[in-house]
Amino acid sequence: MEAIIEKYKKSGVKLTPQRLAIIKFLEGNTSHPTADDIFKSIKKDYPTISFATVYNTLEMLKTNNGLVEVTINPERKHYDPNVETHHHAICKSCGLIVDIFTDFSKALGVVEDEVSGFVFSGNHINFYGRCGDCTSERDS
């Protein structure tokens, strides 16, 4: 946490209590929250916080490589504090997003020769299916 704070300070960013609360909420968070999830959570401690602040902070974190947008649900953006390459399992029934850390770099590398002209810098896999809860619910 301390290290994170130092990192942002150095980039000329001011760390307000609201921002610290958002950073703390996100740190290690694997729930892939939306802006609204974050807003609701922070509002408990900072009742006057506005969406502008949430979006401003998310933008700042994105710029400083502290966050990535997860574009899975076309209705709203999800945010992921894990900026390392990883993949997602997505439940088509309830929308649950679970991280997958398997390394597929070897298998995916072959593509680099197959798409004319492209220079690749990253990849992301979505695995679609049905989560455990939704599977057992349907069975019952």
Added chain:
Amino acid sequence: MEAIIEKYKKSGVKLTPQRLAIIKFLEGNTSHPTADDIFKSIKKDYPTISFATVYNTLEMLKTNNGLVEVTINPERKHYDPNVETHHHAICKSCGLIVDIFTDFSKALGVVEDEVSGFVFSGNHINFYGRCGDCTSERDS
């Protein structure tokens, strides 16, 4: 084309000139158009067409498995008439989306054992990078 028309007729949908124009525009189209792209294109022949018709038709096609939404750009949906499993190369500079038909099923299959409870039914890979045009443009 004839086969496609028969398929939709059987499912109780009415094939209007507007719908046929949209189906024709999409058939074999690999440009991953947005609703606005489709609207603009169809408007040339049907100047009174409305967005409601475009969206209605896209919804109908989706329901009848004639189309998939491509959720890559959080600002707007793209549509892809190719409903078979395939992947996408995405230019981070200009937004170009190119299809990739390499089969990764063997390499990706291992995941099914690694995410507890999930039952998977499909997957999609996004390869991020820079397309040929944007690469040479930056170099020059």
Added chain:
DNA sequence: TTCTAAGTTAAGAATGATTCTACTTAACGG
């Protein structure tokens, strides 16, 4: 510790893609 420049907050307006509504029009089986 105090001052100050510059960045941040909050509220609400603005934007823009997509969806909905109400009503008119057209498709198509009989």
Added chain:
DNA sequence: CCGTTAAGTAGAATCATTCTTAACTTAGAA
């Protein structure tokens, strides 16, 4: 050619996200 019923249109509504502006903090400097 009719009647039923889906589809078309225009415009309003929705909703996530972005923008605007004035008042307020932060953090480094004095």
